[in-house]
Amino acid sequence: MNAFAPLAAIDAAKLEKLAEVTVKVGLRLERGQDLVITAPLNAVALVRLITQKAYEAGAGLVTTFYADEEATLARYRHAPDESFDRAAGWLYEGMAKAYAGNAARLAISGDNPMMLANEDPAKVARANRATSIAYKPALEKISNFDINWNIVSFPNPSWARQVFPNEPEAVAVSKLAEAIFAASRVDQLDPIAAWARHNDELAKRSAWLNGERFSALHFVGPGTDLTVGLADEHEWHGGASTAKNGITCNPNIPTEEVFTTPHALKVEGHVASTKPLSHQGTLIDDIRVRFEGGRIVEAHAAKGEEVLNKVLDTDEGARRLGEVALVPHSSPISASGILFYNTLFDENASCHIALGQCYSKCFLNGASLSQDEITARGGNSSLIHIDWMIGSDNVDIDGIAADGSAKPVMRKGEWV
Amino acid sequence: MNAFAPLAAIDAAKLEKLAEVTVKVGLRLERGQDLVITAPLNAVALVRLITQKAYEAGAGLVTTFYADEEATLARYRHAPDESFDRAAGWLYEGMAKAYAGNAARLAISGDNPMMLANEDPAKVARANRATSIAYKPALEKISNFDINWNIVSFPNPSWARQVFPNEPEAVAVSKLAEAIFAASRVDQLDPIAAWARHNDELAKRSAWLNGERFSALHFVGPGTDLTVGLADEHEWHGGASTAKNGITCNPNIPTEEVFTTPHALKVEGHVASTKPLSHQGTLIDDIRVRFEGGRIVEAHAAKGEEVLNKVLDTDEGARRLGEVALVPHSSPISASGILFYNTLFDENASCHIALGQCYSKCFLNGASLSQDEITARGGNSSLIHIDWMIGSDNVDIDGIAADGSAKPVMRKGEWV
Ligand SMILES: [Zn+2]
Ligand SMILES: [Zn+2]
Ligand SMILES: [Zn+2]
Ligand SMILES: [Zn+2]
Numbered sequence: 001m002n003a004f005a006p007l008a009a010i011d012a013a014k015l016e017k018l019a020e021v022t023v024k025v026g027l028r029l030e031r032g033q034d035l036v037i038t039a040p041l042n043a044v045a046l047v048r049l050i051t052q053k054a055y056e057a058g059a060g061l062v063t064t065f066y067a068d069e070e071a072t073l074a075r076y077r078h079a080p081d082e083s084f085d086r087a088a089g090w091l092y093e094g095m096a097k098a099y100a101g102n103a104a105r106l107a108i109s110g111d112n113p114m115m116l117a118n119e120d121p122a123k124v125a126r127a128n129r130a131t132s133i134a135y136k137p138a139l140e141k142i143s144n145f146d147i148n149w150n151i152v153s154f155p156n157p158s159w160a161r162q163v164f165p166n167e168p169e170a171v172a173v174s175k176l177a178e179a180i181f182a183a184s185r186v187d188q189l190d191p192i193a194a195w196a197r198h199n200d201e202l203a204k205r206s207a208w209l210n211g212e213r214f215s216a217l218h219f220v221g222p223g224t225d226l227t228v229g230l231a232d233e234h235e236w237h238g239g240a241s242t243a244k245n246g247i248t249c250n251p252n253i254p255t256e257e258v259f260t261t262p263h264a265l266k267v268e269g270h271v272a273s274t275k276p277l278s279h280q281g282t283l284i285d286d287i288r289v290r291f292e293g294g295r296i297v298e299a300h301a302a303k304g305e306e307v308l309n310k311v312l313d314t315d316e317g318a319r320r321l322g323e324v325a326l327v328p329h330s331s332p333i334s335a336s337g338i339l340f341y342n343t344l345f346d347e348n349a350s351c352h353i354a355l356g357q358c359y360s361k362c363f364l365n366g367a368s369l370s371q372d373e374i375t376a377r378g379g380n381s382s383l384i385h386i387d388w389m390i391g392s393d394n395v396d397i398d399g400i401a402a403d404g405s406a407k408p409v410m411r412k413g414e415w416v
Numbered sequence: 417m418n419a420f421a422p423l424a425a426i427d428a429a430k431l432e433k434l435a436e437v438t439v440k441v442g443l444r445l446e447r448g449q450d451l452v453i454t455a456p457l458n459a460v461a462l463v464r465l466i467t468q469k470a471y472e473a474g475a476g477l478v479t480t481f482y483a484d485e486e487a488t489l490a491r492y493r494h495a496p497d498e499s500f501d502r503a504a505g506w507l508y509e510g511m512a513k514a515y516a517g518n519a520a521r522l523a524i525s526g527d528n529p530m531m532l533a534n535e536d537p538a539k540v541a542r543a544n545r546a547t548s549i550a551y552k553p554a555l556e557k558i559s560n561f562d563i564n565w566n567i568v569s570f571p572n573p574s575w576a577r578q579v580f581p582n583e584p585e586a587v588a589v590s591k592l593a594e595a596i597f598a599a600s601r602v603d604q605l606d607p608i609a610a611w612a613r614h615n616d617e618l619a620k621r622s623a624w625l626n627g628e629r630f631s632a633l634h635f636v637g638p639g640t641d642l643t644v645g646l647a648d649e650h651e652w653h654g655g656a657s658t659a660k661n662g663i664t665c666n667p668n669i670p671t672e673e674v675f676t677t678p679h680a681l682k683v684e685g686h687v688a689s690t691k692p693l694s695h696q697g698t699l700i701d702d703i704r705v706r707f708e709g710g711r712i713v714e715a716h717a718a719k720g721e722e723v724l725n726k727v728l729d730t731d732e733g734a735r736r737l738g739e740v741a742l743v744p745h746s747s748p749i750s751a752s753g754i755l756f757y758n759t760l761f762d763e764n765a766s767c768h769i770a771l772g773q774c775y776s777k778c779f780l781n782g783a784s785l786s787q788d789e790i791t792a793r794g795g796n797s798s799l800i801h802i803d804w805m806i807g808s809d810n811v812d813i814d815g816i817a818a819d820g821s822a823k824p825v826m827r828k829g830e831w832v
Contacts, residue, residue, distance in 0.1 A: 032498065041460065044484065051487045055494035061502040062491070066482045068460065071467045075478070078471035082448065086477040090517070094510030101506070 007045055009174040010155060017186035018152065019049035021253060023057050025195045025240075026150030027104050028249045031058030033148075036098050039108035041068045043154035046108060063098075065091070069115055069158060075127075076119040084126040087134035096137035102245055105142060105149040112158030113341035116281025125310035128280055132314065132383035143385065145241070145361045148249035151344055153180050162341055183254040183333050183345060195250065202239030205258045205326075205415070209236040214399035217324060218406065219351070221395035222272065223288060228324050228353065229266025231378035233364040236260045244367050256333060256348040259325035261362040263378030265294040267321055274350055275389040278341040282307045287388060295319050296355075311355070317382025323354035323362075329393045329413030343387050351391025351410070356382035423461055425590040426571060433602035434568065435465035437669060439473050441611045441656075442566030443520050444665045447474030449564075452514050455524035457484045459570035462524060479514075481507070485531055485574060491543075492535040500542040503550035512553035518661055521558060521565040528574030529757035532697025541726035544696055548730065548799035559801065561657070561777045564665035567760055569596050578757050599670040599749050599761060611666065618655030621674045621742075621831070625652040630815035633740060634822065635687065635767070637811035639704060644740050644769065645682025647794035649780040652676045660783050672749060672764040675741035677778040679794030681710040683737055691766055691805040694757040698723045703804060711735050712771075727771070733798025739770035739778075745809045745829025759803050767807025767826070772798035 023029050035054050039047050044066070051062045075083060099105060116124050132139075142149050160172035167175065181187045185194040219226040238258035242248045273287035286302035296319040301308045312319050327334070327350055334349035358379040360366040366374075375381065393413040398406040408416040439445050451470050455463050460482075467478045491499060515521060532540050548555075558565050576588035583591065597603045601610040635642045654674035658664045689703035702718035712735040717724045728735050743750070743766055750765035774795040776782045782790075791797065809829040814822040824832040 031496065034502065034504075041457075041482070044457065048484070048486050048490065052490045052494050055491055055496075055499070058496045060495075060499050061504060062487065063504045063507060064482075064484070064487065066457070066480075068464070068480070070464050071478065071480065074464065074468040074471055078468050079476075080447065080471075080474045083471070083476050086450065088450075088477060088479045088514075090510040090513040090519075091479060091507075093513070094506040097506040097509070098504075103506075 009170040010045075010177045011181065014177070014181040014186050015046060016049055017191050018181065018184055019046060019053050021184060021186055021191050021195065022050050022106065022150060022152045023053040024192060026152055026250050026253045027106060027148055028247050029054055029057045029059055029104055029148070030247060032060050034060045034098060034101070034103035035062045035106060036095055036103050037062065037064040037106045037108065039064060039066055040110050040154065040156050041066045042156045043108045043110055046154045050106065067111070069112055072115065076116065076123060084123045085130050087130040089134040092135045092138045096141055099138060099141040099147050102147060104147055107151045108154050109151055109342060109344055110154040110156035110159050112156065112281070113162055113278035114281060114283065115158070117283065119281070121282065121306050121310065124280065124282065124307070129314060129383070136383060143357055143359055145243045145359070145367070147245050148243045148247040149251055150249060150253060151251065152184070152253045153342065153344060155180055159342065163338060179336055179338050179340075182336070183348070185254070199239035199250070202255070202258055206236040206238045209258060209260070212399055212407070215402045216266070216400040217409065218398040218400055219271065219390060219395060221392060224271045224390060224395065226269040226271040226291070226390075227267065227400070228321065229263035229294070229378070230324070231261040231263045231358070231363065233377050234260045235362050235364050235366065237362055241361065252344060252348070254333060254345065254348055256331040257325040257327045257352075259323055259362065261358045261379055262321040262324045262353070263294065264317070264320040264380035265378060267291040267294045271353070271390050273388050273390060274392040274395070275339060275346050276303070276341065277386070277388045278343065279304070279307060279311065279386060283341070284308050294321070311384065311386060314384050315382050317380050318356055318384050320355070320380045320382070321353050322356045322358035322380040322382065322385055323387065325352050325387070326397070326410065327351055327391060328410070328415055329391065346389055347387040350389040351395065351397070352387045352389045354385055354387040356380065356384035356386055425586040426461075426593045427597065430593070430597040430602050431462060432465055433607050434597065434600055435462060435469050437600060437602055437607050437611065438466050438522065438566060438568045439469040440608060442568055442666050442669045443522060443564055444663050445470055445473045445475055445520055445564070446663060448476050450476045450514060450517070450519035451478045451522060452511055452519050453478065453480040453522045453524065455480060455482055456526050456570065456572050457482045458572045459524045459526055462570045466522065483527070485528055488531065492532065492539060500539045501546050503546040505550040508551045508554045512557055515554060515557040515563050518563060520563055523567045524570050525567055525758060525760055526570040526572035526575050528572065528697070529578055529694035530697060530699065531574070533699065535697070537698065537722050537726065540696065540698065541723070545730060545799070552799060559773055559775055561659045561775070561783070563661050564659045564663040565667055566665060566669060567667065568600070568669045569758065569760060571596055575758065579754060595752055595754050595756075598752070599764070601670070615655035615666070618671070618674055622652040622654045625674060625676070628815055628823070631818045632682070632816040633825065634814040634816055635806060635811060637808065639688030640686065640806060640811065642685040642687040642707070642806075643683065643816070644737065645679035645710070645794070646740070647677040647679045647774070647779065649793050650676045651778050651780050651782065653778055657777065668760060668764070670749060670761065670764055672747040673741040673743045673768070675739055675778065677774045677795055678737040678740045678769070679710065680733070680736040680796035681794060683707040683710045687769070687806050689804050689806060690808040690811070691755060691762050692719070692757065693802070693804045694759065695720070695723060695727065695802060699757070700724050710737070727800065727802060730800050731798050733796050734772050734800050736771070736796045736798070737769050738772045738774035738796040738798065738801055739803065741768050741803070742813070742826065743767055743807060744826070744831055745807065762805055763803040766805040767811065767813070768803045768805045770801050770803040772796065772800035772802055
């Protein structure tokens with residue numbers, strides 16, 4: 001058994017810089033804050049560096065919950081049928097309690113995107129649904145931005161093999177590591193300063209869009225003619241953002257997007273995905289859906305259509321949008337030409353929309369709005385939040401003002 | 417970094433048998449039961465085998481919480497001072513909730529017994545105290561035997577190096593693995609049958625002691641002249657035992673002891689330890705204590721005296737006994753001649769007493785007794801439960817009847 005990543009293939013200095021960026025930029029951990037980490041077992045080297053740097057930053061207690069792909073697969077292969085409706089509610093409730101006590105949250109991503117590709121889709125869907133329900137109290141504290149949180153990635157061998165299938169494992173891990181380091185800006189001399197500059201850029205884009213106050217965005221491209229109405233009193237965000245606990249953090253490392261909340265009832269037309277979506281271990285490709293009154297009324301996928309339809313059946317909000325995001329086609333992640341099969345990267349290579357739960361912070365005074373007020377403004381709610389990619393160098397986007405007039409926002413995938 | 421145990425040094429067939437004994441003898445996991453596992457990161461190979469066998473036995477959901485020695489050390493070396501009063505209360509409360517929902521509990525032991533030997537004893541004591549307080553709701557469900565539970569061991573390299581300091585790591589791991597396998601009876605052709613026979617032996621010893629109804633045990637040996645009064649309506653147990661959820665399990669793999677509850681107010685005399693005690697990463701050796709009215713009024717140790725005294729100061733119950741256990745000097749673990757620096761093994765090589773919390777099941781009708789009723793019968797309560805070894809081939813034990821008459825129980829460390 002060789003369960004740990006071939007660390008020799010990973011640049012140690014850059015891995016340490018990634019840990020530093022995670023703590024100082026991603027989380028901006030404050031002295032005395034506890035930190036809850038979830039990570040794949042293989043990411044132990046990164047977890048240890050982050051743990052050390054978190055304590056150096058004054059963390060109270062760092063608690064890591066490791067997930068093991070082998071244990072997950074053992075469940076699918078050996079557990080009785082009734083197992084697939086179960087979830088560790090006690091654990092997620094505990095996490096929600098930790099966040100309620102101002103613990104910061106770090107998720108390290110890097111699972112094999114195809115882990116569950118050969119398992120029974122009905123079991124996958126049941127297990128995901130059970131987990132979503134159990135996770136809801138914790139996820140709400142994250143999506144409502146109660147606390148500073150961050151997602152960062154580790155080049156897990158099983159993920160690297162999927163991204164670079166023709167390379168030996170060590171080469172694949174090395175290439176994925178370098179791609180993660182570049183996208184996370186830790187290949188630069190002063191990553192902290194680089195992130196400050198990048199956050200400024202994204203803040204300028206958000207400010208422009210907030211000034212325009214478009215009531216809708218109109219996407220046109222191959223297979224796409226989609227009007228995404230924006231929520232009333234929506235607010236654009238991008239890069240660093242301030243949580244309700246007052247800490248300004250970068251929830252995603254990397255991030256290239258500016259994003260806001262669509263109106264759950266005002267999306268019309270059809271749209272085609274431009275990259276495959278890796279959803280909890282299965283691949284959904286060539287998605288084509290049609291919206292009426294904000295609701296997906298028709299959904300197809302060349303690959304994974306069954307899984308897609310199960311996702312859409314999760315709850316009423318799963319058929320409506322909770323996010324729309326703009327990313328130029330020339331963004332560094334897109335320019336790398338790598339298909340990561342990982343939403344954190346692929347969503348930052350392309351304009352995207354998300355099915356499901358909206359972010360309350362993407363409203364004016366979002367922190368003070370009740371659930372009813374968010375719903376009244378057009379904010380969607382759901383157990384899920386799944387981003388999928390609809391941008392490319394063939395897609396044009398107009399902003400539609402309240403009076404119906406159109407203004408170019410992107411042409412051929414680039415800001416005008 | 418080589419964080420995983422050198423698995424080539426561990427007999428794969430015996431490791432799989434250990435997983436089987438854990439699930440079928442140690443836990444007797446029932447169909448539909450969830451299982452919560454705590455384990456050192458290095459024990460991942462054993463965790464995976466146990467996970468598979470648990471699902472094959474019909475487990476609902478197996479959730480593993482891994483602990484990483486490196487992360488613990490990072491805390492001692494880099495965390496701010498106030499960190500050492502913190503504990504992951506949310507996690508332990510969650511575990512208590514899982515047990516309340518009838519999840520079984522498995523602890524895999526194998527941490528480096530000397531992990532914290534070079535850290536500040538004051539910080540170690542504060543961190544342990546904070547954890548003990550946070551862990552109490554979960555520990556109560558275990559010590560009250562609400563659910564089936566088990567502790568089993570994995571030959572962690574850092575532990576193996578401590579037990580066999582003169583061997584190369586792979587040899588040390590192999591030797592420790594074989595010692596664990598032998599003590600856990602998985603080196604036998606049919607380990608399940610071997611455990612059934614062993615449980616019968618221990619049940620016979622318990623039945624004899626329960627028939628005698630001694631009111632005290634009198635230990636005499638080098639440095640020892642100790643009378644341990646037994647609690648009113650105490651009951652002896654050993655081997656398999658039935659939890660309140662109705663499942664008959666073997667809480668410890670290995671186990672060689674029969675044990676009961678001393679009277680918290682009726683221990684008199686002095687006693688010397690016969691083996692070193694490894695307590696949460698520090699070694700306490702050559703303990704000499706004196707009891708008056710059940711309470712330790714004087715305590716010395718040639719090594720680790722400061723830690724010992726901090727342990728005794730945990731709370732009022734920490735100075736009184738919660739367990740007395742009889743193990744013949746010829747028991748297989750003792751006969752191996754190995755000092756394991758691990759209580760699960762060393763306590764099963766020797767007669768021992770435990771500071772702190774008693775087991776409610778060691779009373780007649782223990783399952784139905786309230787805390788007040790347990791206290792009234794002489795049952796001790798405390799945040800801690802720490803076993804230490806007082807038996808050897810130089811120790812004689814008499815049972816003292818209610819009328820004061822003495823009856824030989826052990827001579828030179830063996831049952832009479
Ligand atoms: Zn997004
Ligand atoms: Zn999103
Ligand atoms: Zn014992
Ligand atoms: Zn004990």
